[in-house]
Amino acid sequence: MTDLITPILAASLPLSMPILFASVGEVYAERAGILNLGIEGIMGLSAFVSLWVTYSTGSYLYGLLAAIVAAGLMGLLYSYASVRIGTNQLITGLLIYTLSLGIADFSYRRLTSVSFPLIQPLPPISIPGLSDLPVVGPVLFHQNVMVYASLAVAIVMGAVLYRTTWGLKIRAVGENPEASDAAGINVNMVRQLCVLFGAMMAGVGGASLTLGYLGLYNSGGLLVAGRGWIALVVVIFSRWSPYRAVAGSWVFGLGYSIAATSIGSGLVAGAAQGTEYFLLMIPYVFALAFVFVFHRGTKPPSSLTVPYKRK
Amino acid sequence: MQVLPGKRLSYALGIFVSLSLFSFVLLIFGYDPIPSLETLIMGPFGSVFNASETFVLMAPLLLSSLAFLVAFKGRFYNIGVEGQLYIGALSAYIASSVLGGFPSLIAVPIVAVAASIGGTLWLALPLFMRIKLQVNEVFATLIMNFIAIDIINWLTTGPIKDVNSVNPQTPFVPSTTWLAIVVPGTRFNLGVIIAILAAFVMYLIIHKTVLGYEIRASGLNPRAAQSGGVDNSRSILAVGLMSGSLAGLAGMVVINGANHLLAQNFSPGYGYQGIAVAALGDFHPVGALFASILYSALAVGGESMQRLPNGIPIELTYVLQVTIVLAVLLVQKWLSDRRRR
Numbered sequence: 001m002t003d004l005i006t007p008i009l010a011a012s013l014p015l016s017m018p019i020l021f022a023s024v025g026e027v028y029a030e031r032a033g034i035l036n037l038g039i040e041g042i043m044g045l046s047a048f049v050s051l052w053v054t055y056s057t058g059s060y061l062y063g064l065l066a067a068i069v070a071a072g073l074m075g076l077l078y079s080y081a082s083v084r085i086g087t088n089q090l091i092t093g094l095l096i097y098t099l100s101l102g103i104a105d106f107s108y109r110r111l112t113s114v115s116f117p118l119i120q121p122l123p124p125i126s127i128p129g130l131s132d133l134p135v136v137g138p139v140l141f142h143q144n145v146m147v148y149a150s151l152a153v154a155i156v157m158g159a160v161l162y163r164t165t166w167g168l169k170i171r172a173v174g175e176n177p178e179a180s181d182a183a184g185i186n187v188n189m190v191r192q193l194c195v196l197f198g199a200m201m202a203g204v205g206g207a208s209l210t211l212g213y214l215g216l217y218n219s220g221g222l223l224v225a226g227r228g229w230i231a232l233v234v235v236i237f238s239r240w241s242p243y244r245a246v247a248g249s250w251v252f253g254l255g256y257s258i259a260a261t262s263i264g265s266g267l268v269a270g271a272a273q274g275t276e277y278f279l280l281m282i283p284y285v286f287a288l289a290f291v292f293v294f295h296r297g298t299k300p301p302s303s304l305t306v307p308y309k310r311k
Numbered sequence: 312m313q314v315l316p317g318k319r320l321s322y323a324l325g326i327f328v329s330l331s332l333f334s335f336v337l338l339i340f341g342y343d344p345i346p347s348l349e350t351l352i353m354g355p356f357g358s359v360f361n362a363s364e365t366f367v368l369m370a371p372l373l374l375s376s377l378a379f380l381v382a383f384k385g386r387f388y389n390i391g392v393e394g395q396l397y398i399g400a401l402s403a404y405i406a407s408s409v410l411g412g413f414p415s416l417i418a419v420p421i422v423a424v425a426a427s428i429g430g431t432l433w434l435a436l437p438l439f440m441r442i443k444l445q446v447n448e449v450f451a452t453l454i455m456n457f458i459a460i461d462i463i464n465w466l467t468t469g470p471i472k473d474v475n476s477v478n479p480q481t482p483f484v485p486s487t488t489w490l491a492i493v494v495p496g497t498r499f500n501l502g503v504i505i506a507i508l509a510a511f512v513m514y515l516i517i518h519k520t521v522l523g524y525e526i527r528a529s530g531l532n533p534r535a536a537q538s539g540g541v542d543n544s545r546s547i548l549a550v551g552l553m554s555g556s557l558a559g560l561a562g563m564v565v566i567n568g569a570n571h572l573l574a575q576n577f578s579p580g581y582g583y584q585g586i587a588v589a590a591l592g593d594f595h596p597v598g599a600l601f602a603s604i605l606y607s608a609l610a611v612g613g614e615s616m617q618r619l620p621n622g623i624p625i626e627l628t629y630v631l632q633v634t635i636v637l638a639v640l641l642v643q644k645w646l647s648d649r650r651r652r
Contacts, residue, residue, distance in 0.1 A: 087644050090390075094390070094583065098580075098587065105626040226454070230454075274465040274467075278465065280464075291450050
């Protein structure tokens with residue numbers, strides 16, 4: 001078991017990366033007052049799109065961009081419904097979830113009738129000198145470019161949210177849309193852009209899952225395996241801060257890593273049939289504990305899930 | 312149920328727009344839309360068997376939808392119907408296995424009660440946290456779906472797996488616990504009747520009783536309801552108990568009605584589809600009845616389309632189902648906003 005600690009820690013960062021991308025994006029959507037329950041599905045869709053495009057063009061960048069476009073289209077649809085039309089956000093978000101996964105799984109079924117897309121995940125980049133350190137080296141300094149990017153994005157988007165006028169406007173819109181409107185902010189435009197950004201980040205998250213870790217797709221539901229929902233839990237846990245989302249995502253990345261690494265190493269091979277499902281439960285049990293322990297005392301943006309209509 | 316003319320228009324428009332989009336997608340992917348649509352729409356009516364399958368599929372879907380709907384009326388978002396359905400199914404399986412020696416008239420009602428209790432127990436923790444500690448239920452119920460499914464995965468591949476089967480599933484439950492077949496030669500069983508009755512019972516409770524009035528009041532405006540003497544916690548407790556029981560029953564009608572065993576991943580997402588169905592039925596129990604018939608007819612038609620020579624994957628039919636709900640919701644909201652102006 002002890003020889004598994006380094007591999008578990010090393011895999012925890014790539015496994016937290018999709019959650020981190022998605023939760024940073026969702027922080028923006030929720031800060032502006034819109035809850036997007038569709039991101040689990042959007043991650044599945046973009047995971048498929050990125051794999052497909054990368055497989056057919058050979059370019060990871062094209063795969064990533066295509067995933068962002070696909071996710072953005074779902075984001076546009078969701079922002080139109082939830083912000084413009086003002087439908088119930090929980091219901092519409094869940095519909096977007098089902099819709100995205102349906103599109104992804106349909107396309108995958110169509111595609112696999114002619115070929116089986118499989119790619120090599122992005123290779124890790126060793127930071128010279130640092131990557132040779134024991135434990136810390138392989139965990140922190142021998143990761144692929146998207147892992148580093150996820151951490152950078154969280155920090156940059158944290159700074160944008162707290163230190164720029166843009167960030168101030170977004171937070172104002174989520175806390176008090178009437179006052180923001182009176183101050184001349186186009187409330188629904190800010191909301192639409194934030195939802196769009198959130199969806200695109202979920203798209204990057206989904207793409208990072210296939211391009212940066214798995215290199216394959218089976219079905220959206222099995223592939224994303226709750227990471228989108230967990231990103232939403234991370235948003236609450238991190239109290240709507242991109243900085244704290246780094247820590248929150250990492251805890252869940254660790255949960256997924258404990259399951260994946262111990263199953264992959266054959267730790268449960270000798271155990272009774274079905275034992276691996278206990279390991280697979282770990283991230284969800286973490287999430288449930290998080291919801292119950294940390295939900296109390298957290299205060300969401302005041303106008304979260306309340307549509308804004310000019311009087 | 313009062314259907315406003317604008318609502319009727321929104322259904323017609325929503326379905327028309329979705330079917331047009333669907334045909335367009337079929338064209339893009341090189342399918343011939345006309346025979347495909349014909350199969351989709353006529354599939355559920357093609358034979359007695361297909362027609363009965365529509366109702367067999369409808370039963371768990373309608374019960375799941377009612378489970379979400381009644382909680383929604385009290386402003387309690389139970390997104391964990393899927394997990395409660397699985398645990399209800401597990402409870403039904405265990406109860407059935409134990410009660411094999413009893414006559415049906417005794418065994419089946421006890422199995423139903425066991426399934427309801429199982430479903431409710433899986434909701435108990437989020438319900439308790441909501442009522443006592445004001446913890447939002449959305450994520451707790453959602454996350455518990457995954458835990459429930461992994462528990463079923465574990466049991467059906469390990470401890471209660473049928474050793475004689477290659478599939479991850481249990482042996483058959485004793486035939487005395489099976490829900491009686493209503494239409495001979497098909498799978499149309501008592502579960503369908505139970506589901507339809509449940510819709511009318513929920514209609515009566517929500518719309519014709521004092522409890523239902525209080526639930527709706529507290530769902531619309533908890534603060535105003537409280538000033539009017541409604542105990543919001545009691546309303547939430549009531550909808551929670553009903554919701555969990557209905558979800559558990561949804562699991563039971565699959566186990567004891569349609570499949571007669573507990574299999575891994577037996578639900579194609581009834582819990583999530585139930586939410587879409589509730590929305591399509593305008594959050595009214597009778598509306599949910601019609602919406603669930605439409606939804607399952609589409610699924611049966613979709614399976615017929617998949618069996619065509621140039622088979623259209625069933626996933627596209629799932630996309631069509633959601634598109635219809637989304638389109639109807641959008642048109643409805645859009646029309647009602649226009650009228651208000």
